[in-house]
Amino acid sequence: MKEPLKIILRSGKDQAIKRFHPWVFSGAIKKIHGHAADGMHAEVFSNRDEYLGCGIYQDATIAVRIMAFAPERPGSFGADFWNKKLCKAYELRKLAGLTDNDQTNVYRLVHGEGDHLPGLIIDHYDGNLVIQIHSTGLYGFLDMIAQALKEIYGSKIKSIYDKSRETLPKDFFNGKNEGGFLMGEAGEVLVKENGHAFAIDIEKGQKTGFFIDQRENRQLLTRYCPGRKVLNTFCYSGGFSVYGLKAGAAEMHSLDSSAKAMELTEKNISLNFENTSKHLSITEDTLSYLKESSEKYDLIILDPPAYAKHVNVRHNAVQGYKRLNLEAFKKLSSNGILFTFSCSQVVDQPLFQSTVMAAAIQSGRKVRILHQMTQPADHPVNIFHPEGKYLKGLVLHVD
Helix, strand or coil: CCCCEEEEECCCCCHHHHCCCCEEEHHHEEEEECCCCCCCEEEEECCCCCEEEEEEECCCCEEEEEEEECCCCCCCCCHHHHHHHHHHHHHHHHHCCCCCCCCCCEEEEEEHHHHCCCCEEEEEECCEEEEEECCHHHHCCHHHHHHHHHHHHHHHCCEEEECHHHCCCHHHCCCCCCCEEEECCCCCEEEEECCEEEEECCCCCCCCCCCHHHHHHHHHHCCCCCCCEEEECCCCCCHHHHHHHHCCCCEEEEEECCHHHHHHHHHHHHHHCCCCCCEEEEECCHHHHHHHCCCCEEEEEECCCCCCCCHHHHHHHHHHHHHHHHHHHHHEEEEEEEEEEECCCCCCHHHHHHHHHHHHHHHCCCEEEEEEECCCCCCCCCCCCHHHCCCEEEEEEEC
């Protein structure tokens, strides 16, 4: 076994690590003892030679993702390490009532920093597990991670799929790292969420196949749908549409610019309803539709993709959210309801709320906040890594 790298931080650059933030940025490093290569075990020390923690090295802006803080000092990131970490993640989902749940068999098993496994995402779809790795350094542990999953789930596991090709640099996959199924096979997977049926394409679908993080917010929607005319924008697979129709919406219009997304939405509507006459599919850009349509709605759902993935485009993202919400306010009937979301990590809750407020002021409507929404328990936020709280939303009443 190779000796771990010894990484010395610059003076004053150790405070974040001492507060248990799991990222070591390359600019904070004073010196590296040893020949550094992606995937190496790295031990991190202050400029005064204090041991701070250990993690996995990568030649990138985030140079070390900390897996264990002082005084814990694992000798290696071997099979035992991954077994223990993944078992803890599984136990948390069990505590949240998500394992062995006959009404919901889709959940996130590992949520990166929120499960003290930075750079790792694992989603569960009725015994089919999808892995996404966000660090080339971490990718070398893929086989150990897969083996630990087999031991945790035993005979309940149907397949393991590596979908890291979408999250790692393209030049990383040079013929040696192909991704794909590590165990078993799966075509279209049918899952249940709160009793609703959904078809999942884990190979070609967005993210790992389904937006699991909106589960509780979709359930909240059902309080406000009975008898209402609803517009579900950026609908992707129609999750909010299925919940809304089941809850008694008078009409449900599902809107997405992607024809493939609309096909998936229509499939999921058909899976849940024999009569689909209350549902209308619209393939169009959301902002254009809101500006040009003469339709009025009692309830609108705005769940756009991330408008900003980096701080340097945050201003443009804020303006985008403002325009989108302003047009939604214009299309809402009196006594209307708006479910509005942002999944941009660099746009925090106060900034998002103030942006929506600016749109409300410009619209001239009277607006009240009924609920503040976030991600569910299987997407936990490490209190020392506030960046992990990426999903935020508001339920608004509009006079």
